[in-house]
Amino acid sequence: MDVLEAIFTRRSVRRYERRYVSDELVRKVLEAAIYAPSSKNAQPWEFIVIRNKETKERLAELAPYGKFLREAPVVIAVVTDPAKSPRFHEVDGACAVQNLALAAHALGLATCWIGTMDREAAKPLLGVPPERNLLTVLPLGYPAERPPRPWRRPLSEIAYSEKYGLR
């Protein structure tokens, strides 16, 4: 799939088919993730691939807008390390997630950021050390919905020339 097509047709998907996602596909999206850039190439990211039904259920309970986590065949927890990159660990992790999302889309899969979540409860559930940061948990699966193109503020409102506010 063409890059620009992938960027414009990727969607945040909240309904997934009950269809197995192979380890090989999971590995491919993770390989894409780690090719994101990171400040000083610190690569402050780690990933937990979750298939356990009970763990997914518990995560769904901790995410008020992520109830659909329980239906995704795979959930990928993205962990970042503030010690490796105090200022940029989340920003670098986000770039990795965007690579992952685009790669997933190109492979016929879909995902969705789960941001709002009781992270401090989710960390011990996943065995994440207290000093690490749980950036997001991402459902991964074959999409069972096709959300419409989302609204975007046009560039004419948010892109300036030379100085902030100048058009």
Place this chain on the structure above:
Amino acid sequence: MDVLEAIFTRRSVRRYERRYVSDELVRKVLEAAIYAPSSKNAQPWEFIVIRNKETKERLAELAPYGKFLREAPVVIAVVTDPAKSPRFHEVDGACAVQNLALAAHALGLATCWIGTMDREAAKPLLGVPPERNLLTVLPLGYPAERPPRPWRRPLSEIAYSEKYGLR
């Protein structure tokens, strides 16, 4: 260009050709940027497109590892709004930047995150209001170097199964 190819061959580029980058290409990479997802679709991002030589020179002085900003034909400042998304404005902005970087690469251009910078000095220079956040300034141009594939920690070291640390 194929998505996965773009993800794996994109590089952070620090040398640019002295070649004009059209407004049309700039518009294309910004359109790609704003198709990133954002928490609650808040779209907490704005962009300043800078071609002014003196502004680029001043930005280069404020970025210890970004001296090459002065040589890029275009610099794009990425501004995020903590009021729109207190927890996620930088994470959402980072997703937009990764889209921008991949689109640039597909269009024959290149960019590079400039993270370390005297932001509080750069903001008034660009007219950015104090309450907004300057996430990064991105040089944009035709690459005049082809950096090698960067080192990555292998997935075998950073991807776990079911629980953090388990392989």
